[in-house]
Amino acid sequence: MNTINRRLVLGGIGALGAAGVLAGCGEGSAGNPGAGPATGDGGAKGYEGPNVELDFWNGFTGGDGPFMRKLVDQFNSENANIKVKMTVMQWADYYTKLPTAVSSGRGPAVAIMHVDSLATNAARNVIEPLDDVAKALDLKQEDFSEVVWKAGEYEGKRYGIPLDVHPLGFFYNKTLMTQAGLDPAKPPATADEYAAALDALKAKGIQGHWATPFPFTGVLSVQALLWQFGGQLFNEDSSKATWHEEPGVKALSWFTDLVKNGHSPKNVAQDADNIAVMNGKNAFVWNGIWNINTFKEKKGLEWGVAPLPNIGGTKAAWAGSHQFVLPKLKTPDQNKSTAARVFVNYVSQKSLEWAKGGQVPARKQVRDSAEFKALPEQAALATQIDDLHFPPPVPGIGDALAELNKAVNESVLLKAEPGKALADAAARADKILEANRKKYGA
Structure with a gap:
């Protein structure tokens, strides 16, 4: 049943909130480059480099999984030089495995994280700041909503690009x-x-x-x-x-x-x-x-x-809110770094399809679209967007x-x-x- 699977959207209400500390994460080891430090144009101009493969981790094991898979397949079909490989696991396993993988240098290039886990993983050096992405793509608070936009920040830096809210x-x-x-x-x-x-x-x-x-x-x-x-x-x-x-x-x-x-x-x-x-x-x-x-x-x-x-x-x-994050690895690879940012921007803009899986798109332009308003149940709950609350961004x-x-x-x-x-x-x-x-x- 979808309901039971959805229990694990609650990334920070219990044990999952502390999972980011398990590995004592610092920077990864060399040999398996992934998303590099926040440099370049944030993916704004697309990616024209050599072929790259991006590992993309998330916990979408329920009915939302096929919707994200469809978006990944669509992205791959439109970007011949980027292949996104999606790995799905239960959220409880995910929050244990991700810090460990980053610590050992085997982390993914792109990942999804619940908003209430961002601060913990940022404090433990698991994920990269994404201010370059927001700046390059000209993403602003008014493009989303104040509550979900600010929820992606920790100590003055942005660590998450909002994908959705699920109220x-x-x-x-x-x-x-x-x-x-x-x-x-x-x-x-x-x-x-x-x-x-x-x-x-x-x-x-x-x-x-x-x-x-x-x-x-x-x-x-x-x-x-x-x-x-x-x-x-x-x-x-x-x-x-x-x-x-x-x-x-x-x-x-x-x-x-x-x-x-x-x-x-x-x-x-x-x-x-x-x-x-x-x-x-x-x-x-x-x-x-x-x-x-x-x-x-x-x-x-x-x-x-x-x-x-x-x-x-x-x-x-x-x-709650799912947010895109870029896990931190020791050896930067600018090609993967740019390609990962291109993928994040693509899915963010295409989040209408994601809404069909039972989410409210974070992007205002998608929420305001006739296509989203044609989803009556999602649209009804989207009217709460300015009245939503998240836990504070504290590790x-x-x-x-x-x-x-x-x-x-x-x-x-x-x-x-x-x-x-x-x-x-x-x-x-x-x-x-x-x-x-x-x-x-x-």
């Missing part, structure tokens, strides 16, 4: 809404509307929003709610966790109350919330945009998708966020009250943040 969206079962007397053409969009809809569903014996205690998608939902209530995960310099403050308590309380008030069963298993919507047992689920194709594959399912309802008073949603931030995962789990399983669970988790996270500052030399 949470509000998926709903139209058949169950109709049974409860709700209008399936008007999904609830405010806190009051949402509460009324849940009560109407409950009156018909339907537990309308199952609350999972797991990162996917319980923790992501709580993060979105925290931002909606006006809070932040960390303080301004990310030295302290702030999720235990009032907005965070309100967020986790709202989510836990789904269980306490009978809108959700207790002990909801991983992915059970989403499966229940597809099987007509659960009406509402907050899930990632990649879920669009999962729902499309379910025969007979009458469903819709909309931006997250505004529960806390401020529009906000969790999102090892996923280590600290893992403590938030524990707090959500304890609260939703009714083992601890939201305020205490969050406060205890914040205290543990503060120690991790301090240790990481020493580890990464910040």
Whole structure:
């Protein structure tokens, strides 16, 4: 199932966020040149050198994989002197193998990285700065959106070229809404509307929003709610966790109350919330945009998708982002360096095809195109683009966020009250943040 594969888009919410440190990465060894240092024209004028082969690594093992494969094949057919060889692996394996490969001089020329892993891998010297690419291709913040553009930066340098954003969206079962007397053409969009809809569903014996205690998608939902209530995960310099403050308590309380008030069963298993919507047992689920194709594959399912309802008073949603990176190797090869940049630019401009795999293109010109707007579900979630949030660009931030995962789990399983669970988790996270500052030399 596509949904289960998509769990690993969460590059920094737990162990994956720290994977970049495994090899203690410095520069690679000679003998296998790849993307060189940031020099030249950034690929703006194309590539006219001798034939080169580029290894391209990513973790697109799910339904999105064929869409990227199609783009690679198209690029290869249009660039006779560049052959891109795509290697796909599970994201968990990817984040372990990539730093090790770079350290040993066997890294790829091009790779994809989740936005919340950029800072960790930049700090560990795994990936190259890409300021030359942005400058040469005249890429600017207004070509994307402020949040996704700034997310590719670390300590004043650009390390990622945004490919997409994949936000949470509000998926709903139209058949169950109709049974409860709700209008399936008007999904609830405010806190009051949402509460009324849940009560109407409950009156018909339907537990309308199952609350999972797991990162996917319980923790992501709580993060979105925290931002909606006006809070932040960390303080301004990310030295302290702030999720235990009032907005965070309100967020986790709202989510836990789904269980306490009978809108959700207790002990909801991983992915059970989403499966229940597809099987007509659960009406509402907050899930990632990649879920669009999962729902499309379910025969007979009458469903819709909309931006997250505004529960806390401020529009906000969790999102991830895939970004192109160029792994750092010791021996530069200017031909491969230029060719890699040409490939990055090509796919970025052709990201409409990528959107069909269940993504929002990062490039504004693609989002504004008639072709993208003809993808109604993706276009609906793209309207959230300026309301999306990412974790701060801090090395090892996923280590600290893992403590938030524990707090959500304890609260939703009714083992601890939201305020205490969050406060205890914040205290543990503060120690991790301090240790990481020493580890990464910040």
